[in-house]
Amino acid sequence: MTMSARLVLAGSRVLVVGAGGLGCPAALALARSGVGTVGIVDDDLVELPNLHRQILFGEEDVGRPKVEAAAAALIRVVPELRVEPHVARMLPHNAVALASRYDVVVEASDNFPTKFLAADAARLARKAIVHGAAVRWHGTALAVGPNGGPCYRCLFEDLPRENAPNCAEAGVVGPVVGVVAAVQADLAISILRGEPVFGVLFTFDGLSLEARRRSIQGRAACALCGTPRSIQRIEASRYAVTRCDI
Ligand SMILES: [Zn+2]
Numbered sequence: 001m002t003m004s005a006r007l008v009l010a011g012s013r014v015l016v017v018g019a020g021g022l023g024c025p026a027a028l029a030l031a032r033s034g035v036g037t038v039g040i041v042d043d044d045l046v047e048l049p050n051l052h053r054q055i056l057f058g059e060e061d062v063g064r065p066k067v068e069a070a071a072a073a074l075i076r077v078v079p080e081l082r083v084e085p086h087v088a089r090m091l092p093h094n095a096v097a098l099a100s101r102y103d104v105v106v107e108a109s110d111n112f113p114t115k116f117l118a119a120d121a122a123r124l125a126r127k128a129i130v131h132g133a134a135v136r137w138h139g140t141a142l143a144v145g146p147n148g149g150p151c152y153r154c155l156f157e158d159l160p161r162e163n164a165p166n167c168a169e170a171g172v173v174g175p176v177v178g179v180v181a182a183v184q185a186d187l188a189i190s191i192l193r194g195e196p197v198f199g200v201l202f203t204f205d206g207l208s209l210e211a212r213r214r215s216i217q218g219r220a221a222c223a224l225c226g227t228p229r230s231i232q233r234i235e236a237s238r239y240a241v242t243r244c245d246i
Contacts, residue, residue, distance in 0.1 A: 001034070005193055009034040012192045015102035016040045017090050017118050019066035021053035021177035022108035022132045022184065027070060028056060029185035030106070031078040035192070038074065039084040039102055040067045053174035090114055092236040095121035104188045105129040108181065112159050113239040119144070119152035120231055120238070123224050128191045128198070132184040137173055137206035139180035142216070143187040145198040149218035149225030155201070158223070159239070176206040 001009075014035050016023045019042035027038050046054070046061040046069050054066075061069040067085035074083050090098060090109070099105050099121045107118040107129055115131060122129035126146045133140050144151045183202050190197045203212045223230040231238075 006034055009189065009192060010036040012104075013037040013039065013102045014104050014106060014188055014192075015098060016106045016108055017114065018042055018107075018109040019044070019054070019056070019070045020050065020108065020110055021174070022134065022181045023106075024054045024056040024070060025178050025181035026106050026108050026132070026185045026188075027074060028077065029182055030188060031074045031081045033185065033189055035081075035189070037082040037084060037102075039086060039098075040070055041086040041088055041090050041098060042066045042070075043087055043089045053177050055178075090118060090121070092117060092234045092239055095234055096125050099125040099127050099129075102127065104191050106184050106188050107131045108184065115152065116156075116159055117234070117239045120224060120234060122146070123148075123151065123231070124234065128188075130184045130187045130191070132180045134173070134177045134180050137176055139176045139204040139206070141180050141183040141187060141202040143191060143197045143200070149222055150199040150216045151218070151222060151225045153224040153231075154219045154222045155216060157219075173206050176204065179204050179206070179211075 012035055014030050016027045019040050027040060030038050044066050046057045046064050046066050048062050051057055056070045056073040065087050067087050071083040071085045074081055095117050105118060105122045105127055107115055109115055128146045129144050131142045131152050187197050199216055201214050201216050218225060220226050
């Protein structure tokens with residue numbers, strides 16, 4: 001990496017939404033790559049069953065707020081890193097304000113309401129966002145630009161009406177989330193360096209070890225990036241469903 005590229009990263013700010021299986025390795029990769037400031041937003045406590053894939057935590061962290069344990073772990077590895085721990089959930093009342101304070105949002109959450117909320121908040125704050133998801137052996141990542149689509153809602157439109165499997169029911173394979181998180185960090189760094197990575201869906205199959213890239217098409221009728229755009233502000237009722245997909 002050139003000196004100017006390092007300086008760009010050192011002066012940059014990335015928000016990681018969720019300090020779980022995706023957020024932990026994503027934050028670590030961002031920190032080690034030279035991103036100067038990493039914000040982490042999560043209101044959960046560290047739990048023993050999560051340790052196999054939430055690589056910033058040890059048994060001594062059980063019961064501690066995840067963002068505090070994650071911040072301490074990141075500083076141990078990269079002492080010059082600035083970490084901004086937000087012991088909170090990304091919710092309708094704070095989402096746009098949180099996104100506004102960073103250059104790029106890495107959406108590493110474990111539920112659909114937060115994924116859609118982060119997508120909408122990033123668009124309203126005119127920030128790029130990198131989505132990630134992993135269920136069983138299947139992982140995906142998608143970078144969306146600050147000024148429009150193709151976006152997360154071009155792919156998924158709205159919160160699922162049917163029950164989606166959650167992480168406890170479906171299971172998550174640690175190495176698959178690690179791959180997705182590494183791709184998310186890579187995409188975030190590419191965005192900070194001004195590279196055109198938007199609108200390409202990355203998929204990874206942990207059984208066949210097959211990785212694919214596919215350009216996605218924006219939908220003209222998309223509520224978030226179509227014309228006219230129907231989502232002009234965050235309305236809490238849009239995110240009331242509490243189903244989960246990781
Ligand atoms: Zn869209």
